[in-house]
Amino acid sequence: MTIANSRDRALRERAAAVIPGGMYGHQAVGLLPDDYPQFFERGEGARIWDVDGNGYLDMMCAYGPNLFGYANPEIDAAYVRQLSLGDTLTGPTELMVRLAEEMVAMVSHADWAMFCKNGTDATSMALVAARAQTRRKTIVRAKGAYHGAAPWCTPRGAGVLDTDRANQIFCDYNDVASLEAAVAQAGDDLAAIFAAPFKHDAFIDQAMPDPAYARRARELCDARGAMLVVDEVRAGLRLSRDCSWSLVGVKPDLSTWGKCLANGHALSALMGADSARKGAAAIYVTGSFWYQAAPMAAALETMRLVRETDYLDRLASLGERLRAGLAERAAAAGFGLRQTGPVQMPLFLFDDDPDLRKGFFWSSRMLERGVYVHPWHNMFLCAAMTEADIDGLLDAAEASFADLKRQGPALEPVEKMAFLAGAPR
Amino acid sequence: MTIANSRDRALRERAAAVIPGGMYGHQAVGLLPDDYPQFFERGEGARIWDVDGNGYLDMMCAYGPNLFGYANPEIDAAYVRQLSLGDTLTGPTELMVRLAEEMVAMVSHADWAMFCKNGTDATSMALVAARAQTRRKTIVRAKGAYHGAAPWCTPRGAGVLDTDRANQIFCDYNDVASLEAAVAQAGDDLAAIFAAPFKHDAFIDQAMPDPAYARRARELCDARGAMLVVDEVRAGLRLSRDCSWSLVGVKPDLSTWGKCLANGHALSALMGADSARKGAAAIYVTGSFWYQAAPMAAALETMRLVRETDYLDRLASLGERLRAGLAERAAAAGFGLRQTGPVQMPLFLFDDDPDLRKGFFWSSRMLERGVYVHPWHNMFLCAAMTEADIDGLLDAAEASFADLKRQGPALEPVEKMAFLAGAPR
Numbered sequence: 001m002t003i004a005n006s007r008d009r010a011l012r013e014r015a016a017a018v019i020p021g022g023m024y025g026h027q028a029v030g031l032l033p034d035d036y037p038q039f040f041e042r043g044e045g046a047r048i049w050d051v052d053g054n055g056y057l058d059m060m061c062a063y064g065p066n067l068f069g070y071a072n073p074e075i076d077a078a079y080v081r082q083l084s085l086g087d088t089l090t091g092p093t094e095l096m097v098r099l100a101e102e103m104v105a106m107v108s109h110a111d112w113a114m115f116c117k118n119g120t121d122a123t124s125m126a127l128v129a130a131r132a133q134t135r136r137k138t139i140v141r142a143k144g145a146y147h148g149a150a151p152w153c154t155p156r157g158a159g160v161l162d163t164d165r166a167n168q169i170f171c172d173y174n175d176v177a178s179l180e181a182a183v184a185q186a187g188d189d190l191a192a193i194f195a196a197p198f199k200h201d202a203f204i205d206q207a208m209p210d211p212a213y214a215r216r217a218r219e220l221c222d223a224r225g226a227m228l229v230v231d232e233v234r235a236g237l238r239l240s241r242d243c244s245w246s247l248v249g250v251k252p253d254l255s256t257w258g259k260c261l262a263n264g265h266a267l268s269a270l271m272g273a274d275s276a277r278k279g280a281a282a283i284y285v286t287g288s289f290w291y292q293a294a295p296m297a298a299a300l301e302t303m304r305l306v307r308e309t310d311y312l313d314r315l316a317s318l319g320e321r322l323r324a325g326l327a328e329r330a331a332a333a334g335f336g337l338r339q340t341g342p343v344q345m346p347l348f349l350f351d352d353d354p355d356l357r358k359g360f361f362w363s364s365r366m367l368e369r370g371v372y373v374h375p376w377h378n379m380f381l382c383a384a385m386t387e388a389d390i391d392g393l394l395d396a397a398e399a400s401f402a403d404l405k406r407q408g409p410a411l412e413p414v415e416k417m418a419f420l421a422g423a424p425r
Numbered sequence: 426m427t428i429a430n431s432r433d434r435a436l437r438e439r440a441a442a443v444i445p446g447g448m449y450g451h452q453a454v455g456l457l458p459d460d461y462p463q464f465f466e467r468g469e470g471a472r473i474w475d476v477d478g479n480g481y482l483d484m485m486c487a488y489g490p491n492l493f494g495y496a497n498p499e500i501d502a503a504y505v506r507q508l509s510l511g512d513t514l515t516g517p518t519e520l521m522v523r524l525a526e527e528m529v530a531m532v533s534h535a536d537w538a539m540f541c542k543n544g545t546d547a548t549s550m551a552l553v554a555a556r557a558q559t560r561r562k563t564i565v566r567a568k569g570a571y572h573g574a575a576p577w578c579t580p581r582g583a584g585v586l587d588t589d590r591a592n593q594i595f596c597d598y599n600d601v602a603s604l605e606a607a608v609a610q611a612g613d614d615l616a617a618i619f620a621a622p623f624k625h626d627a628f629i630d631q632a633m634p635d636p637a638y639a640r641r642a643r644e645l646c647d648a649r650g651a652m653l654v655v656d657e658v659r660a661g662l663r664l665s666r667d668c669s670w671s672l673v674g675v676k677p678d679l680s681t682w683g684k685c686l687a688n689g690h691a692l693s694a695l696m697g698a699d700s701a702r703k704g705a706a707a708i709y710v711t712g713s714f715w716y717q718a719a720p721m722a723a724a725l726e727t728m729r730l731v732r733e734t735d736y737l738d739r740l741a742s743l744g745e746r747l748r749a750g751l752a753e754r755a756a757a758a759g760f761g762l763r764q765t766g767p768v769q770m771p772l773f774l775f776d777d778d779p780d781l782r783k784g785f786f787w788s789s790r791m792l793e794r795g796v797y798v799h800p801w802h803n804m805f806l807c808a809a810m811t812e813a814d815i816d817g818l819l820d821a822a823e824a825s826f827a828d829l830k831r832q833g834p835a836l837e838p839v840e841k842m843a844f845l846a847g848a849p850r
Contacts, residue, residue, distance in 0.1 A: 011522055018525035018537050020702050025711025027516050040518055043511040051519060060515040065713055071509060080505055084496060086468040088689035090485040090797060091452050093465055094476060097436055100443035112443050117542040117691055118712040128576060132584030149711045150575065151553060156709030159557030163591035233713075259713050264513035266542055266691045266714035277445050284581030286450025286574045287543040288490055288658075288684050289691035372515060 133279025319343025558704025
């Protein structure tokens, strides 16, 4: 069984001519199995179709933005209605104020909001606002944590200077002693501690936040007059209707939001407490499309669905069904499969699989069976998924485990992932 | 005569509670006359309506994005059509390749394109790609030129560190000797020369590029193996269907595009020659919404209108009508009014007006008469404007010059612009 891919291959050739490296960023498939499609044609609900017409249950949800289903009729209708009135104008609309009010009402630590386009805009604004607020330079953040793709934080060093990364100290997530040591190193220059709501680094097991770590981060910021920043860009609205660290009883000064805030329409946000308002008001940040009204209309409709539907319970219940079902099937087939992170944002890694050859093979078989899973990045559940979707995934998984069992001993090394084999896990 | 503004005032109060400083960025009206509205409700063609229902001929065009008219039916139909198929998905669509192909065909220096959301994304990518390509650090750029709002370039220093601005040397735009001195200072570490297509700094007269300056920038880059970057974010597609410096016969290695690329939908781009491809392929840049298909569909339709309509001639002819008509009316009223920059992107400054009190008064009278002009930022013409619109503007201008003549001697100082009085003009 092979997935049709002639249109995808033709598009890749065209792309190679007019896009450096053929594709860039998180949606480049260079580090995915070779049969993964690069180009898509359509999305609806929980499903996507590639350019060759193959349809998939999409466990990536566009790397997060799809929370209430692709082409959600209510959210997109709100977008289109506002588009006909006014979108990018010579000033903002009332929607910007309403959206800030509604988000402030929803996020318990926050007194204000600023809107932007990229998640990286929001995290970079948090950095600059924290420095403006404290008049200090140094930030502490966890090794390997992704906070965006600007020079100060992008995970690849090409074109980035040491000065772009100056005044950063790294610690280990969930390691209180390491956090304390980093803060001590910052001395009286600590501007902020950055934290992901849980550990969701690529390639390795995810980890929920240790409440002691989160509390200690808050205490250290309080003791030093520094800002605590929780980067919710990836996880926001999937674990809680509030900032995710409300689940461990910790309120940050600043939080960053994006991805599913407008269910896939381009919008992100920096939110903050009054403790960070002065710094936020002092910085100069802007963008040509930051005042766009249509994405804000979509976000208001997304917020309504967040408030008025049981989506959060549904995500948790679907996620638990997936986790339990997959654990059972992996065990039955004799595989050690680590499922980590919150059930709504799962990551699957096989035991004894340093170059991901098992993960790649199994993921490819899942793809052939109409389920798009990711072999090394956390996935995302959306509210458009059903129990039948999860059961279908589990059937595909069972068959794919069987394939892996048959094929396993003959698996070829995955050259392009060999770099992982030597990396700390 | 006073403009109704009760809804605007009420919204400002609400905004002050939930948005730091009440508003941020280039659409905050803090440095505009007090009667300028902060919030808008609607846009159509060349007109905008504020939240109190006042309608204006909009000479700002959303600070550039509006090229073919607000709510352009063809462009927005393309957007909405694609939205129903798929927008932010788990991968890009064919539209990304088509758009790159069409833009490469249009922009003579470019062999490739990368898409992003903010103009600042594009200029920051140019910076990082130039450094990756050359494996050098230093860039030369013109004092006072706006290249975005990231830490390396934002015009306000709050929260920004010296290290964020390291490895930058400044020159004077259009001053060959100053450019040469800056390049000499960079020594063998010159990564790039950045240039606006013309001098469009705020608060001061605009200036067209001296061809000798543009050519010298190209020569210096060639001699040093450095990248020449033309930042077209603001001016792109208004002066030429090609890179603006094609008008002076100079081809950059990199150019940055945004604003009107998709007529107000969120899309920007870095374009480059093969001389910069390797660097561009090496950097890691991405964003949650960078692969969105609907803005690319809108951009393809915008490109079609760029190719198939006489919009460029229309902009020039409307701009010339405006410039000649306004010069005549200003002279008749006895005012020295400097109209600078290309006619499609005019800036008006009164002689002997260091704190802009004349400009503010005159602009306010224009606003009352239904014309939204900007007292210190370049404006933008769009293809939805008509000769009747320009003639209406000129009538309003004549009446407003008369008001200014009457009121002139009694004008109060503009406290908030007093900082300009001491600044070099």
